[in-house]
Amino acid sequence: MADHGIPHFHNDKGVAVIHVGAREFMCIGAKPPFDHPHVYLDMGGDDEIVCPYCSTLYKFDASLKPGTCSPPDCAHHETAQAAA
Template sequence: MAAHATPHFHNQPGVRQVRVGAREFMCVGALPPFDHPHIFIDMGEDNEAICSYCSTHYVFDAALHGGCEPAECAFDPELAQI
């Protein structure tokens, strides 16, 4: 199976905003089995985006280098396929 190059994030904790270190990523909503369709979000030149499914507010932070804050909002789709 191919490795995913696009970071995936969720908002299972229900935080007000998730800071992310990527302008292009996938939002999965909550953790499976309560996730929504995994949608691609491209901020372009903007520094924030809102998921059209779950309304999570994502804010770009270059210092995170592809990660996220809170760190528990990172999602690895490879680990979810058991």
């Protein structure tokens, strides 16, 4: 699957907080191949959530577009791989 409807975020840099423009998303921990199991996180009515695997704190920011984040390089975009 080259693209997905649920945004994916990572914390390769080890930042204290990632601000996100979505309340539902996937945390992958670090970029592959060092990622943890991709965890679906749903803030519900809350404005923040902590990933149970990597302890990254995510905070909802309504000023960000859905699927974007701050810092912006914490967004993970999967690319299709060619078949061998």
